[in-house]
Amino acid sequence: MTAVSVLLGEGVYNCKFFQSSKENKVELTTLPIDFSATYKKVAAARIVNSHARSPKVENAFVAMVANSPEMKDLVTKAKKLANSDLPTLVLGETGTGKEMLSQAIHHAGMRSDNPFKAVNCGALPESLSDSILFGHVKGSFTGADKDHQGLFEQASGGTLFSDEVGELSASIQVKLLRALQEGEITRVGDTNSRKVDVRVIAATHQNLQQMVLNGTFREDLFYRLAVGVLKIPALRQRSADIESLTQSVLMQVNQQVSKHPDFESKEISQDGINFIKQQTWPGNIRELWNTLSRAVLFSDNKILQAEDIKAALISHENKASQPPVVLSAEEYFDLPQHIDSIKRNYIEAALKSCLDSKTKAAKMLCLNNHQTLSNWLKESS
Numbered sequence: 001m002t003a004v005s006v007l008l009g010e011g012v013y014n015c016k017f018f019q020s021s022k023e024n025k026v027e028l029t030t031l032p033i034d035f036s037a038t039y040k041k042v043a044a045a046r047i048v049n050s051h052a053r054s055p056k057v058e059n060a061f062v063a064m065v066a067n068s069p070e071m072k073d074l075v076t077k078a079k080k081l082a083n084s085d086l087p088t089l090v091l092g093e094t095g096t097g098k099e100m101l102s103q104a105i106h107h108a109g110m111r112s113d114n115p116f117k118a119v120n121c122g123a124l125p126e127s128l129s130d131s132i133l134f135g136h137v138k139g140s141f142t143g144a145d146k147d148h149q150g151l152f153e154q155a156s157g158g159t160l161f162s163d164e165v166g167e168l169s170a171s172i173q174v175k176l177l178r179a180l181q182e183g184e185i186t187r188v189g190d191t192n193s194r195k196v197d198v199r200v201i202a203a204t205h206q207n208l209q210q211m212v213l214n215g216t217f218r219e220d221l222f223y224r225l226a227v228g229v230l231k232i233p234a235l236r237q238r239s240a241d242i243e244s245l246t247q248s249v250l251m252q253v254n255q256q257v258s259k260h261p262d263f264e265s266k267e268i269s270q271d272g273i274n275f276i277k278q279q280t281w282p283g284n285i286r287e288l289w290n291t292l293s294r295a296v297l298f299s300d301n302k303i304l305q306a307e308d309i310k311a312a313l314i315s316h317e318n319k320a321s322q323p324p325v326v327l328s329a330e331e332y333f334d335l336p337q338h339i340d341s342i343k344r345n346y347i348e349a350a351l352k353s354c355l356d357s358k359t360k361a362a363k364m365l366c367l368n369n370h371q372t373l374s375n376w377l378k379e380s381s
């Protein structure tokens, strides 16, 4: 009779099989089944799922309000991704919580003891982006008076959150691809490359797939980044979150201003919450946060009412400042030209205050991306 026994090796899946018989005693044997291929996926799924419910993971996500079915589903996926160490792409409009979600993934995962570094690729000065991301060696350019570690090296063992990844120039896209593919970077001016072990979580409010089609974003980089994809819904698409988000943000705003000598903790009425629910919030949770901060600061009411929120809304103020339009029946008014001139004025003002950063100016004007801003500018000139 032949008995087969399984001996577990160092890893969970390293198995050796022995068979014993009177004739041959005990000998190493092979089985016509690839156990590791069959059970590895099941075991891995079990590990990821049990990890996804651990206290460490729950703590990492505790501050994220997620009551709506869309957000619950998203957070469940994010918890699984946290332990997978896969490159992750977080999509969502401005202010929806892309950085907060990425931080939670980092803190829930196995890299949590190492740094979380964040970079806004849209705000990187063209001439320094290479050095900021990948570092430089002394003397590589004017002002490089000592060796400098880039963010990739600073995030060693941890996570690099690359916000507005669609803004990276073609040459930096190539270097990022190499860092992801080979795990290697080269400092500016260096002849040797260095190994890096960094998880990249990229984020964007842009349509990267469209950018791939337009030829402005590398297809190979897109597929490298878009392994785990998480799309955060806009605030107006998750009304079930608005009340708890409002309460959570209000609590944090109260905490922030609590050191002020005249501080009085504020609450919000149901009427105030209903008003918040009716707004479209193009700036999402960040806009809600800023609006509530202004309302807490300016209102004399201990319980914030709808009119307090209305008064604190920037967009409402803008609308209120428009004069009423009066036109007579025989009058002609060139509305397209008027709209063009409004567009041009606002874009120029935004570019000026954002020091010519098209991405920031587009964000300021609640446009989808810098390309929309460029198109509008071209059309209105």
Ligand SMILES: Nc1ncnc2c1ncn2[C@@H]1O[C@H](COP(=O)(O)OP(=O)(O)OP(=O)(O)O)[C@@H](O)[C@H]1O
Pocket: 063, 064, 065, 066, 092, 093, 094, 095, 096, 097, 098, 099, 100, 101, 163, 205, 245, 248, 285, 286, 289
């Ligand atoms: N689900 C949430 N629960 C509680 N607070 C949130 C949530 N999502 C976002 N916030 C808060 O909203 C603000 C904006 O979030 P965050 O900076 O992560 O957005 P973002 O999408 O990365 O913005 P941007 O596109 O401008 O970079 C932060 O103050 C954050 O703490």
